[in-house]
Amino acid sequence: MRTERGHSPIISVVAAAALMAGFFSMTVAGHAKETEAAFKARCGECHGPRDIQYWGRQRADPAARQAWLDQFLRKHYPPSEIERGLIITYIQSTIAGAAPK
Ligand code: HEC
Numbered sequence: 001m002r003t004e005r006g007h008s009p010i011i012s013v014v015a016a017a018a019l020m021a022g023f024f025s026m027t028v029a030g031h032a033k034e035t036e037a038a039f040k041a042r043c044g045e046c047h048g049p050r051d052i053q054y055w056g057r058q059r060a061d062p063a064a065r066q067a068w069l070d071q072f073l074r075k076h077y078p079p080s081e082i083e084r085g086l087i088i089t090y091i092q093s094t095i096a097g098a099a100p101k
Contacts, residue, residue, distance in 0.1 A: 035090035042079045042087060049094070056095035066092060 039047075059065040069088045073079065079087055 032093075035086045035093070038079070038083045038086035039090040042077065042083060046077075052091055052094045055091065062092060062096070065095070 055065070055069075059068055066088065069091060070084070073084050073087065078084070
């Protein structure tokens with residue numbers, strides 16, 4: 001007669017792997033959501049995806065854009081320092097992920 005005990009080690013390894021995979025994808029998605037939420041809360045009232053793409057065309061070099069945004073957002077409806085980082089990450093990753101036109 002078979003016992004349940006024979007199965008459990010494999011099942012728990014699979015379960016652990018699934019849990020870990022879920023955990024990592026949630027962390028990545030959670031971060032993306034956080035940056036997007038910060039942008040929407042602070043900038044979304046006045047700026048949308050088109051503006052972001054426009055800023056990308058204005059400053060094509062990511063490093064130069066990073067420096068520009070970092071300075072600019074200290075005086076333009078300044079978000080907190082933490083939010084500024086999140087917002088710039090969101091803008092940069094949105095531009096980087098956009099198909100070149
Ligand atoms: C109350 C409305 C409002 C809010 C909130 C706002 N902006 Fe703006 N922003 C403007 C206007 C108006 C301009 C100037 C006209 C334009 O370029 O569209 C502008 C311009 C800009 C520019 C272009 C500057 C340039 O020199 O070309 C950037 C980049 C920008 N905003 C980013 C942001 C970010 C990021 C946030 C959130 C932290 C934000 N803005 C919040 C209204 C706003």
